[in-house]
Amino acid sequence: MSQFELSEKNRVKRVHKRGSYDKKTVYDIVDSALIGHVGFVVNGEPFVIPTLIARQGDHLLLHGASSSRMMRHVVAGGEVSIAVTHVDGIVMARSVFHHSINYRSAVLFGTGRVVDGASKMEALRQFTEKLIPGRWDDCRLPNDVEMKATAVAEIAIDLASAKVRTGPPGDEEEDYALPYWAGVVPVRQVFGEPIADDRLPGDIATPDYVLDLINGSAK
Amino acid sequence: MSQFELSEKNRVKRVHKRGSYDKKTVYDIVDSALIGHVGFVVNGEPFVIPTLIARQGDHLLLHGASSSRMMRHVVAGGEVSIAVTHVDGIVMARSVFHHSINYRSAVLFGTGRVVDGASKMEALRQFTEKLIPGRWDDCRLPNDVEMKATAVAEIAIDLASAKVRTGPPGDEEEDYALPYWAGVVPVRQVFGEPIADDRLPGDIATPDYVLDLINGSAK
Numbered sequence: 306m307s308q309f310e311l312s313e314k315n316r317v318k319r320v321h322k323r324g325s326y327d328k329k330t331v332y333d334i335v336d337s338a339l340i341g342h343v344g345f346v347v348n349g350e351p352f353v354i355p356t357l358i359a360r361q362g363d364h365l366l367l368h369g370a371s372s373s374r375m376m377r378h379v380v381a382g383g384e385v386s387i388a389v390t391h392v393d394g395i396v397m398a399r400s401v402f403h404h405s406i407n408y409r410s411a412v413l414f415g416t417g418r419v420v421d422g423a424s425k426m427e428a429l430r431q432f433t434e435k436l437i438p439g440r441w442d443d444c445r446l447p448n449d450v451e452m453k454a455t456a457v458a459e460i461a462i463d464l465a466s467a468k469v470r471t472g473p474p475g476d477e478e479e480d481y482a483l484p485y486w487a488g489v490v491p492v493r494q495v496f497g498e499p500i501a502d503d504r505l506p507g508d509i510a511t512p513d514y515v516l517d518l519i520n521g522s523a524k
Numbered sequence: 525m526s527q528f529e530l531s532e533k534n535r536v537k538r539v540h541k542r543g544s545y546d547k548k549t550v551y552d553i554v555d556s557a558l559i560g561h562v563g564f565v566v567n568g569e570p571f572v573i574p575t576l577i578a579r580q581g582d583h584l585l586l587h588g589a590s591s592s593r594m595m596r597h598v599v600a601g602g603e604v605s606i607a608v609t610h611v612d613g614i615v616m617a618r619s620v621f622h623h624s625i626n627y628r629s630a631v632l633f634g635t636g637r638v639v640d641g642a643s644k645m646e647a648l649r650q651f652t653e654k655l656i657p658g659r660w661d662d663c664r665l666p667n668d669v670e671m672k673a674t675a676v677a678e679i680a681i682d683l684a685s686a687k688v689r690t691g692p693p694g695d696e697e698e699d700y701a702l703p704y705w706a707g708v709v710p711v712r713q714v715f716g717e718p719i720a721d722d723r724l725p726g727d728i729a730t731p732d733y734v735l736d737l738i739n740g741s742a743k
Contacts, residue, residue: 339611344564344570345563353572353605395715399664400666404659406576412572480664484728487721489719511705
């Protein structure tokens with residue numbers, strides 16, 4: 306299945322032409338992000354928490370302290386909505402009304418399931434490798450106490466949609482004659498030069514996979 | 525009042541030392557952001573939507589299409605949770621467990637109220653000036669049809685907290701001897717050179733306030 310099912314829940318209501326239910330479009334947005342914003346309901350009240358995300362197939366992996374409100378909700382099978390957003394530009398139109406931003410956003414809906422037992426270490430490996438490819442084999446792996454303190458969950462992505470705006474402002478035809486500047490100010494996320502820890506011995510060079518991370522397109 | 529009240533709802537549960545209820549800390553995070561993620565509950569189900577934000581005192585202004593799900597919820601007085609997040613770095617520790625990110629995040633709780641009548645145009649002015657200082661007087665203002673299509677709401681910020689991580693990895697003491705690279709890869713959001721609209725007459729130069737926006741610290 307290359308498209309998400311369309312329902313009232315994930316239907317893009319405003320500016321339909323910007324909406325998409327295409328899995329590749331949604332997953333590209335998710336995969337190029339470091340974090341997502343997880344929304345959930347506790348006692349009827351909304352909560353939104355930013356957290357690191359890593360996709361595996363049709364699941365989203367989350368991790369966190371076992372005792373955190375978000376992880377307790379998610380591992381208990383709670384429903385979540387997760388938004389992943391990239392801001393790409395500020396769009397300045399000749400009219401206030403047509404000001405906008407260029408962006409790529411995805412909103413996912415699903416329920417959580419705890420990842421435990423034999424699968425948990427593998428999920429943590431996938432999580433780490435997704436965020437920093439090459440790192441897992443170059444650091445100390447979790448011990449029993451650390452494994453216990455960390456909860457891992459996977460969210461089955463049941464429904465999702467993407468919404469994308471690109472390009473110049475779209476002004477009313479008669480406004481193009483107005484004497485106002487119009488255009489786009491690009492916005493992007495960039496990685497800077499790595500800052501080695503003060504206590505790092507001088508003979509440990511910055512690994513290639515860290516340089517690759519920086520030189521690749523910023524996540 | 526320079527501090528938010530502390531309640532079960534906004535208490536930072538994990539890594540208390542990173543939490544703050546100081547208004548200035550929370551508002552600095554909000555004011556340096558372009559967007560927030562708004563969480564709300566419809567029929568018991570969670571939704572999260574990214575949207576532009578602008579703070580005015582102890583209120584957060586939101587705007588959007590009058591017909592959008594989020595704006596309908598907010599103008600009806602619905603409860604929201606709004607997260608504002610800046611990612612500042614990827615923190616690579618010697619152990620998987622102590623990997624982290626540097627970030628500044630704020631989570632706000634409140635209820636919405638429609639801004640209408642005489643206050644609405646002023647709220648839109650404040651919104652625009654917050655995001656692009658100087659722009660309001662250099663573009664065409666909304667006409668009646670456009671005003672009707674746009675909903676403006678203010679959220680009274682009842683409760684909030686900030687959570688901030690900065691600095692190098694914090695490894696277990698015995699791990700500092702391990703032969704793994706450790707440090708921080710800085711992440712930041714930057715503005716690029718403005719791209720003038722193709723249909724802009726050649727005699728309209730990029731305004732100073734656009735250059736100021738770019739040369740200022742990126743929002």
